[in-house]
Amino acid sequence: MNLEKQHAKLLKLQAKAEACISRKEAQKILKKSDKAISKLSG
Numbered sequence: 001m002n003l004e005k006q007h008a009k010l011l012k013l014q015a016k017a018e019a020c021i022s023r024k025e026a027q028k029i030l031k032k033s034d035k036a037i038s039k040l041s042g
Contacts, residue, residue, distance in 0.1 A: 006036045 013033045020026050 003040060006040045009036045010040075 010033060013029050013036065017026065017029045017033075020029060
């Protein structure tokens with residue numbers, strides 16, 4: 001279940017990343033996606 005949850009979170013972050021316009025917001029999204037990826041791989 002946890003892997004599915006993290007994968008869904010990554011998909012949501014990807015959608016947000018495509019729509020974001022500011023650098024600060026983009027960095028925040030990248031930080032969250034890095035955390036989700038580390039949970040998936042670890």
